[in-house]
Every structure is written in structure tokens, then in C-alpha cells.
Amino acid sequence: MKLVNNFYAYLWPGVTMQEMMKYGNNCNSYLVANALPGNKHVLVDPGQVVNETRQKCLDRLISEMKKDGLKIEDVGLIINTHAHPDHYGASEEIRKMSGAQVAIGKEENEFLKLASGEMSQALKSMGFEMPEIHPDLYLTEGELRLGKDLVAQIILIPGHSDGHIGIYWPKEKIFMGGDLVFDGSTGRVDIPGGSAEALKASIERIAKLDIEYLLTGHQYGSPGIIKGKDKIKHNFEIIRKSIFPYL
Amino acid sequence: MSGDDRELKSAFDIAMERAQKLGGLSADDKKRLREAELSEVGQALGKRYLSGLPIRDVELELGKYKEDRQILIRYFLAFLMDKISLTDPVDVERILEAIQHFSGSPKVIDGIRGLMNDYPAAVEQARQEIQSKLGTARRKELARKGISGSAVETAIEVSPEWLETSQHLLSEYQKRLEGIKPPLQALLTAKTSKTPYNSLFSAQLTWVGLCCLPFADSEHLCSALRARTLSCGLPVLHFDRLRVLDLHLGAALHTVSLHVTLLSIAFANETSTQLPTCQ
Numbered sequence: 001m002k003l004v005n006n007f008y009a010y011l012w013p014g015v016t017m018q019e020m021m022k023y024g025n026n027c028n029s030y031l032v033a034n035a036l037p038g039n040k041h042v043l044v045d046p047g048q049v050v051n052e053t054r055q056k057c058l059d060r061l062i063s064e065m066k067k068d069g070l071k072i073e074d075v076g077l078i079i080n081t082h083a084h085p086d087h088y089g090a091s092e093e094i095r096k097m098s099g100a101q102v103a104i105g106k107e108e109n110e111f112l113k114l115a116s117g118e119m120s121q122a123l124k125s126m127g128f129e130m131p132e133i134h135p136d137l138y139l140t141e142g143e144l145r146l147g148k149d150l151v152a153q154i155i156l157i158p159g160h161s162d163g164h165i166g167i168y169w170p171k172e173k174i175f176m177g178g179d180l181v182f183d184g185s186t187g188r189v190d191i192p193g194g195s196a197e198a199l200k201a202s203i204e205r206i207a208k209l210d211i212e213y214l215l216t217g218h219q220y221g222s223p224g225i226i227k228g229k230d231k232i233k234h235n236f237e238i239i240r241k242s243i244f245p246y247l
Numbered sequence: 248m249s250g251d252d253r254e255l256k257s258a259f260d261i262a263m264e265r266a267q268k269l270g271g272l273s274a275d276d277k278k279r280l281r282e283a284e285l286s287e288v289g290q291a292l293g294k295r296y297l298s299g300l301p302i303r304d305v306e307l308e309l310g311k312y313k314e315d316r317q318i319l320i321r322y323f324l325a326f327l328m329d330k331i332s333l334t335d336p337v338d339v340e341r342i343l344e345a346i347q348h349f350s351g352s353p354k355v356i357d358g359i360r361g362l363m364n365d366y367p368a369a370v371e372q373a374r375q376e377i378q379s380k381l382g383t384a385r386r387k388e389l390a391r392k393g394i395s396g397s398a399v400e401t402a403i404e405v406s407p408e409w410l411e412t413s414q415h416l417l418s419e420y421q422k423r424l425e426g427i428k429p430p431l432q433a434l435l436t437a438k439t440s441k442t443p444y445n446s447l448f449s450a451q452l453t454w455v456g457l458c459c460l461p462f463a464d465s466e467h468l469c470s471a472l473r474a475r476t477l478s479c480g481l482p483v484l485h486f487d488r489l490r491v492l493d494l495h496l497g498a499a500l501h502t503v504s505l506h507v508t509l510l511s512i513a514f515a516n517e518t519s520t521q522l523p524t525c526q
Binding site for chain 1: 385389391392393394395396397398399400401402404405
């Protein structure tokens with residue numbers, strides 16, 4: 001689904017309870033078309049290949065992209081906001097199809113090392129199977145330049161995970177926040193690497209940005225995209241009032 | 248009664264037959280069975296310890312096996328030592344704590360602790376070296392693909408250079424770790440054993456200074472003299488370069504009594520104060 005300019009959104013069904021039950025868990029994916037030389041695309045959070053309800057998440061993404069005239073083979077860069085399998089799971093599979101570079105927050109790579117070692121049992125018990133991922137580059141706080149004239153700011157937003165990154169596109173006023181905030185809610189902080197205090201601080205930091213499109217990581221019974229400054233501001237207020245006291 | 252009926256046996260009969268068979272086990276078989284049983288208990292205790300069982304509770308558990316306590320400690324420590332891993336060091340401090348506790352000596356764990364500290368330092372140093380070597384080239388390659396900016400840091404983990412170097416480092420340190428384990432195991436066996444006979448020292452001993460331990464002799468005159476056995480000192484094992492081992496009381500008395508006999512001969516000439524030389 002085209003969002004604005006070259007920005008596309010592929011939302012995983014889950015606005016209603018019936019959808020959530022049927023489709024299970026996967027993240028929303030976002031794509032910036034033709035951002036790189038050779039008309040290559042940037043894909044943010046590819047999601048899983050297959051999820052816990054045996055839904056073919058990657059196949060669905062590929063088919064949705066086709067509807068917009070975009071091919072998975074043309075993905076040149078995959079950016080993962082954080083190292084949870086429901087976000088990065090299909091990275092290596094897409095790399096095989098397209099030869100794309102794979103990026104993740106630097107601190108998340110440390111988490112991945114732990115997750116494949118000492119934390120693997122704990123994560124398994126929480127339902128996390130960790131697929132392989134071999135990043136070509138890490139992203140840290142700073143400027144990310146793509147192609148000739150596209151500029152994004154990489155912002156560290158720990159809380160849901162230690163090395164979680166957000167991608168802010170100042171020109172289009174788009175913020176891709178992974179699992180930092182949702183419509184009326186926030187990401188979990190009870191997963192290894194999570195921190196309530198860090199999450200609050202990250203949310204307060206993002207709330208100061210000039211955002212027109214807040215792109216969240218999941219729908220979870222609510223729209224995945226919050227559009228309009230006022231709605232976004234209101235969403236942050238709701239989170240402060242109704243979620244912060246319990247964090 | 249048919250032939251088949253004659254073959255039918257009650258559960259009681261079968262149990263009795265098995266009990267008889269058990270009764271017929273040789274002393275060696277019984278010992279082996281007991282060792283196997285203790286090995287399982289030692290491993291189970293090791294797992295519980297790594298899951299958070301405090302060392303005082305391990306002691307309580309060991310207390311239930313009065314006569315076999317020392318053997319059980321040996322299996323417990325052997326299990327823990329097998330769990331020492333360079334790449335997954337989360338349990339290492341707890342393992343070393345247990346080794347130190349039961350060996351009573353902080354020195355025995357120095358080798359492993361040193362290695363566990365050296366390995367990540369060596370990996371980090373190699374990482375930095377390869378990063379500076381490959382970083383510029385990788386950055387240029389990414390820029391050609393349209394990816395640049397201050398947020399970009401190249402990852403070297405997927406490069407063949409890094410894979411080769413990290414594998415080499417791991418196998419080198421793994422070799423060193425495996426080299427430390429057997430002598431440490433042997434040392435712990437000696438320290439946790441209450442029977443000082445040579446059979447306890449059958450483990451491969453490669454540690455410099457410990458190479459003579461398999462031939463330890465509790466009745467060696469030279470060692471006994473130096474330990475002042477006759478002046479209330481403890482009897483020692485021949486070639487025990489470490490310290491006095493815990494001796495079984497019977498063996499200790501036997502050693503002393505024999506030394507008395509040997510020493511009366513050696514010091515028959517009271518004018519000689521020179522001690523017998525060690526071989």
C-alpha cells in the first residue's frame with residue numbers, strides 16, 4: 001500500500017480480534033522504493049518467513065509488494081529496527097533472493113550473540129526461536145544517506161530492546177518506530193534487554209519530533225499507522241496517562 | 248502343565264532371580280555399579296548447582312552420602328569442568344567458585360580464570376585489527392551501493408578474514424583450555440579423595456611438576472623425613488610437589504609406623520645427620 005511519495009506500508013492483519021487469532025504474530029513492513037542506485041529498495045522490518053500459526057508471512061509480503069509493482073529481488077537494503085524474530089526473521093531469506101545488505105542496530109547484535117548462546121533457552125521458553133542473521137552493517141545514532149538525496153536519521157530508542165533503533169525521515173516527517181509505541185500502547189519491556197525506564201525516555205524523545213506519519217511495528221487491535229500531528233500528539237498523551245504509570 | 252506354563256514366572260520369582268543375580272555380582276561389578284550411580288548423582292547435583300543451588304545446599308546434599316562423599320565431589324566437579332566453555336562463559340564464575348570451595352585453594356582456578364579473561368581480549372584485539380584493515384574498503388563498497396552516513400558502521404563478522412581468525416583463536420584457546428582440564432581434574436581428584444592409593448591418580452597428568460604423581464608412594468622415607476612425620480608432621484606422598492594430601496587415617500598410621508622402623512635403621516649411626524637422598 002502506497003503511503004506517501006516512495007514510501008509503502010505492508011501491514012500485517014490484526015486490527016480485529018478475529019484477524020489476530022487467524023493470522024497470528026508478524027510485524028508491519030515498510031518500504032522506500034527506488035531509494036538506492038539501480039532502483040533498489042529499502043525494506044524496513046521484513047517480518048517472519050512463517051509464523052506460529054503457519055501463515056506464510058514472507059509470501060504475503062512478496063505478493064503485496066507485487067500489487068504495487070515492486071519486486072522482492074529489487075530490495076537492496078534491509079533495515080531491522082530490532083533483533084526480535086517477528087521483525088528480522090526473513091532477512092536472510094530475502095538476502096538470498098535479492099543480494100540485499102542487512103542492517104541492524106549495533107547493540108542489537110550483542111543481543112543476538114547472547115540469544116544464540118546463554119539466553120537461547122530462556123528465549124525459547126518465551127516462544128522465541130531465533131532465526132539466523134548475519135548483518136553486513138550496523139546502524140548507530142546518526143545520519144543515514146541513501147542514494148543521492150534521501151536522508152534519514154537513525155535514533156536509538158532502547159526500551160523494548162536494548163539496541164532498538166527508530167528511523168526518522170525529516171523531509172517526509174515519517175517515523176518508523178518498530179515496537180516503541182503503538183496506537184494507545186507501547187512495546188513490551190519484559191523481554192530480555194527490555195527496560196521500562198529506557199522505554200519512557202525513548203518515547204519522550206520521539207514525542208518531540210515533528211511527525212506526520214507514525215509507523216508502528218504491529219497493529220495489535222489498533223491501526224498500525226497513526227496519521228496527522230494532532231492524532232500522534234494525542235497518542236503520546238494517552239500513553240503517558242494510561243501506560244506510563246504501569247511501566 | 249505344558250512347557251509354556253513351566254516358563255511362566257510370577258513377578259516375585261523374577262524379582263528373586265534378579266536379586267540372586269545381584270547377590271552374585273563380583274566386588275568389582277558392585278563397585279562399578281556404585282560408581283555409575285554416584286556419577287549420575289554427581290551430574291544431577293552439578294546441574295542443580297548451575298541452576299542456582301547454593302554451595303551450602305550442595306554440601307548438605309553431599310552430607311547424605313557419608314562414605315561416598317569424596318567420590319561424589321569428584322563426579323560433581325568433573326561435570327562442572329566439562330561445562331566450562333570459552334564461547335558461553337556465563338556459568339564459569341560459579342564453576343570456579345565450586346572448584347575453589349572443594350579444593351580449598353584459590354590457586355587451582357587461576358589458570359582457567361586467566362584463560363577465560365585472555366580469550367575475549369584476544370578476540371576483541373583481532374576484531375579491531377580486522378576492522379581497521381577491512382573497514383575502509385567495506386565503507387567504500389557500501390557507498391557504491393548508495394549506503395553511507397555517520398550512522399553506518401561496517402560489520403566484519405561476515406567477512407572470510409574474520410571467520411578464519413575467530414575460528415583460529417577459538418581452536419587455539421580451546422586447546423589450551425582442554426590442556427588445563429585434565430591436570431586440574433587430577434589435582435581435584437587427589438584433593439577430594441580420602442584414599443591415597445595410586446589408583447586414584449590414573450588420570451592423565453600433564454602439568455609440569457605433577458608428572459610424578461601417578462607413582463606416588465605413601466611410604467617413602469625421604470618425603471616422610473622432610474615432612475617431619477616423626478615429629479608430629481603429617482605423612483606425605485612421595486613426589487607430591489604440591490602439599491600434604493588428605494590421607495586416610497589407617498594409611499597415615501601405617502606410614503608412620505613403617506617410617507619409625509626405617510628411620511631406626513637409617514639413623515643407627517647417630518653421628519650422621521645427613522638425610523637420605525631422594526631418587
